[in-house]
Amino acid sequence: MKNEYLKIAISKEDFISQIFLFFAVSFLGIFLFAVNREIGNIFSWETIVLVTSIVALAISYHQKTIFTLAAGLVGISIWIVTKMSNWLVVDEIKIKSAAIIAVLALLSVIFYLFGRLHEAKSLFKRFSLVYLVFGILPITAVLLFFSSRPGIGTIGEMTQGDPIFSSWQVTVTILLLAIAFIGLLFYTKSKQLISNSEAVALVFLVVLLESKIFLPEQIVSIGASNELYFYGQEQLSNLGVIWAIIYNFVIFFQLLGLILLGYVRRESWLINIGAVFLFILIFIKYFDWFFTFLDKSVFFIIAGVLLFGLGWFMERGRRYVVSNIEQK
Amino acid sequence: MTNQELIKQKAQILFSQNLTKEEIYKNLLSEGFLVDEINLFFKNISTEKEKEENPKRTIFIILIIGAVLVAAGIFSFVASNWQEMTSFVKVSIILISMILSYSLGFYFQEKRNLPKLGGALIILGVLIYGAGIFLVAQIFNIRANWPDGFILWMVGAVAMSYATKQYSLIYITMVLCLIAIFAYPPNIINSISGGAVLLTSTTVLFMALITTSLVGFFVRKKFLEQDLNFY
Numbered sequence: 001m002k003n004e005y006l007k008i009a010i011s012k013e014d015f016i017s018q019i020f021l022f023f024a025v026s027f028l029g030i031f032l033f034a035v036n037r038e039i040g041n042i043f044s045w046e047t048i049v050l051v052t053s054i055v056a057l058a059i060s061y062h063q064k065t066i067f068t069l070a071a072g073l074v075g076i077s078i079w080i081v082t083k084m085s086n087w088l089v090v091d092e093i094k095i096k097s098a099a100i101i102a103v104l105a106l107l108s109v110i111f112y113l114f115g116r117l118h119e120a121k122s123l124f125k126r127f128s129l130v131y132l133v134f135g136i137l138p139i140t141a142v143l144l145f146f147s148s149r150p151g152i153g154t155i156g157e158m159t160q161g162d163p164i165f166s167s168w169q170v171t172v173t174i175l176l177l178a179i180a181f182i183g184l185l186f187y188t189k190s191k192q193l194i195s196n197s198e199a200v201a202l203v204f205l206v207v208l209l210e211s212k213i214f215l216p217e218q219i220v221s222i223g224a225s226n227e228l229y230f231y232g233q234e235q236l237s238n239l240g241v242i243w244a245i246i247y248n249f250v251i252f253f254q255l256l257g258l259i260l261l262g263y264v265r266r267e268s269w270l271i272n273i274g275a276v277f278l279f280i281l282i283f284i285k286y287f288d289w290f291f292t293f294l295d296k297s298v299f300f301i302i303a304g305v306l307l308f309g310l311g312w313f314m315e316r317g318r319r320y321v322v323s324n325i326e327q328k
Numbered sequence: 329m330t331n332q333e334l335i336k337q338k339a340q341i342l343f344s345q346n347l348t349k350e351e352i353y354k355n356l357l358s359e360g361f362l363v364d365e366i367n368l369f370f371k372n373i374s375t376e377k378e379k380e381e382n383p384k385r386t387i388f389i390i391l392i393i394g395a396v397l398v399a400a401g402i403f404s405f406v407a408s409n410w411q412e413m414t415s416f417v418k419v420s421i422i423l424i425s426m427i428l429s430y431s432l433g434f435y436f437q438e439k440r441n442l443p444k445l446g447g448a449l450i451i452l453g454v455l456i457y458g459a460g461i462f463l464v465a466q467i468f469n470i471r472a473n474w475p476d477g478f479i480l481w482m483v484g485a486v487a488m489s490y491a492t493k494q495y496s497l498i499y500i501t502m503v504l505c506l507i508a509i510f511a512y513p514p515n516i517i518n519s520i521s522g523g524a525v526l527l528t529s530t531t532v533l534f535m536a537l538i539t540t541s542l543v544g545f546f547v548r549k550k551f552l553e554q555d556l557n558f559y
Contacts, residue, residue: 013551016498020544023505027540030512031533037516038530063548 008066022067025056046086050079064123066130073134077107080173087169088161098158098212099170104138105209106177109202111135113184116193129269136258136270139205140277143254147247147281148288152240155212156220164213174213181206195264201257208250218243251281282306335361335369388496391448399455406463415467422460429453430488437492447494454485454497458504473529475511478504479536486539498543508536 009015029052036043053075060069084103088095112135118128145151164170185202188194194202220240236244255278262270286306335356342352349370356366402425406418413421430453437446458481464470465477482504489497512533 011551012495013547017544017546017548017551019502020505020540020547022544023502023509024537024540024544026509027505027533027537030509030516031530031537033513033516034530034533063545064552065548 017063018065018067021059021063021065022071025052025059025068025071028052028055046079046082049075049082053079060127064126066126069127069130070134073111073130077104077134077138080107084170084173087167087173090167093166094161095164095166095170096159096161096213098155098215099164099174101142101158102174102210102213103177104142105206106174106181108135108139109206110177110181110184112139112202113181113188113194116188117184120191120193133273136273139209140251140254140258140273142209143205143247143251144277144281144284147244147251148284149236151247152220152236152243155243156218156240159212159215159218174210178206178210197257198261201254205250205254208246248285255281331361331365332369332372335365339369388444388448391444392451392496395448395452395455399452399459402456403459403463418467419464422456422463426453426456426460429456434492447492447496450488450492450494451496451500454481454488454500457481457484457488473512473515475508475515476529476532478508478511479532482508483535483539486543501543505536505540 009018029048032048032052033045036045036048053072056068056072056075059065060072080103081100084100085097088097088099111131115128115131115133115135118124118131146155164174185194185199189199218239219237220243222235222237255274258274258277259271262268262272262274338356338359339352342355347355353366353370356369357363402421406413406421410418429449433446433449433451433453435446436442436449440446458477461477461480465472482501485497485501485504488494489501512529515529
C-alpha cells in the first residue's frame with residue numbers, strides 16, 4: 001500500500017515484537033556491562049557497545065525490525081566517534097578534533113547512500129527510511145551548528161593541533177570511510193538510485209566537512225580566545241565572517257534542497273524534515289543576529305509575531321506541496 | 329442500490345472468504361468500482377469500527393482506574409499498619425489479595441464472558457504482585473539492586489499476559505522494561521567504588537534478556553505468518 005513503509009509499525013503485533021526485540025538488545029548490552037564488571041573490566045565499554053550494536057543489526061536484518069536497526073546504527077556511530085576521540089591524543093600530542101566531524105560526516109553520507117540502496121527492494125523499504133533519516137539528521141545538525149556563533153568558534157578550536165597523520169588509526173578510519181563513500185556513490189549512481197544533483201550535493205558536503213582536517217588553525221575571532229558564544233562580545237575575524245557566510249549559505253540551500261528533493265521524489269517526509277529544520281534555522285538565526293542588538297521586550301514581541309507568520313506560511317506551503325504530491 | 333451499498337455487499341462476501349484487505353481491494357477494482365469509491369468504503373468501515381471501540385475503551389479505562397485505586401488502597405493499608413503487623417500477616421495480605429484478584433479476574437473473563445472486568449482484575453493482580461516484590465524485599469531486608477525488582481515484576485507480567493491473553497499487560501511490561509533499562513546503567517557505574525555488581529543482578533539481567541527475546545521472537549513469528557504480504 002502507498003506510504004505503508006512510512007509507518008513505524010503496521011500492526012499491534014509488529015510494534016510489540018519490535019519493541020521487545022529492542023528491549024532484548026538493550027538488556028544484552030546492560031548484561032554484558034554487568035558481567036564485564038564482575039570479571040574485572042576485561043573489555044572496554046566501547047567494545048560492549050560495538051558487540052551489542054552488531055547483534056542489533058543482525059536481528060534487524062533477520063527479523064526485519066527497524067527499532068533495533070536504529071539502535072544498531074546509533075551504537076556503531078557512538079563506537080566510532082568515541083574511538084576517534086581516544087585516538088586523537090597520541091603521546092600527549094593533540095590531533096585536530098575536526099577529524100571527529102569528518103568521520104561523522106562520512107558516516108552520515110554512507111548511511112544516506114545505504115538508504116537509497118535499500119530503497120530498491122520493497123522488502124527493505126522501511127530500512128531505507130531509517131538509513132536516510134540517520135544520514136540526513138546528523139549532517140543537517142552539524143551544518144546548523146557551524147552556521148551559528150558557537151559553531152564558528154568550534155571551527156577555530158577544531159583546527160588546532162597536529163595533522164591527522166600523527167595517528168595511524170585516525171588516518172586509516174577516515175581513509176576506509178572515504179573509500180566506502182566513493183564506492184557506494186559510484187554504485188548507487190550506476191544503478192540510478194540517486195540523481196546527479198544528489199550526488200553533487202553529497203560530494204560537496206563531504207568536501208566541505210572533510211576540508212577542516214587539512215586546514216591550518218583558523219583564527220575566527222578578534223581577541224585572545226578563539227572561542228565564540230551566543231551572547232559574548234567577541235567579534236568575528238575576517239576568516240570567521242567567511243566561514244559564517246559559507247555555512248549559512250550551505251545550510252540554507254541544503255534545507256531548500258531537501259524540500260525540493262522531497263517534491264521531486266514525491267516523499268512528503270523529506271519536505272516535513274526540511275520544513276522543521278528551516279524553522280529551527282530561522283529561530284537560531286534570529287537569536288544569533290538580534291539578541292544583543294534589540295531591547296529584550298521588542299526582541300520577544302518580534303520573535304512571537306515572526307513565529308506566527310512563519311507557522312502560517314509553513315502550514316499553508318507545506319500542506320500545499322504535500323497535497324500536490326498525494327494528488328499526483 | 330448505490331455504489332457504496334454494492335461495494336459493501338461484495339466486500340462482505342469477500343471478507344467471509346478470509347481474503348486480505350489488498351485482495352479485496354484488487355477484487356473490487358476488477359469488478360469495475362472506482363478507486364475513490366473503494367477508499368471511501370474502507371474509510372467508512374474504520375470509522376464504524378472506531379465508533380464501536382470507543383465505549384469499550386472507556387469502560388476498560390474506568391476499570392483500570394478502579395484497579396489502580398484498589399491496589400493503592402491495599403498498600404496504603406499495609407503501609408499505615410506496618411509497625412503493628414508481623415511479617416507473616418504482611419506477606420499473607422499480599423499473597424491473598426493477589427490470588428483473589430487473579431482468581432476473580434479469570435472467573436469473570438472465562439466463565440462470565442466479561443473480558444474487560446476480568447482483564448482489569450488481572451491487571452490489579454499484576455500490580456499487587458509487583459508491589460509485593462518490593463514489600464517482601466523490604467520485610468526480609470533482601471540485599472539486591474532495586475531495578476532487579478522491576479525485572480522480576482516484568483517477567484511475572486509477561487507470564488500472566490501469555491497465560492490470560494491480556495494484551496494490555498504487555499504495555500505494563502514495556503513500562504517496567506523501560507524503568508529497568510534506564511535504572512541499571514547508573515547502578516552498574518556506581519558499583520565501581522563498591523566492587524562488582526551483585527551476582528544476582530547479573531542473573532536477573534540474563535533473565536530479562538531471555539524473556540524479552542522470547543516475547544519479541546514469538547510475537548514476531550506470529551506477525552510474520554499473518555503479514556507475509558507486507559514483507
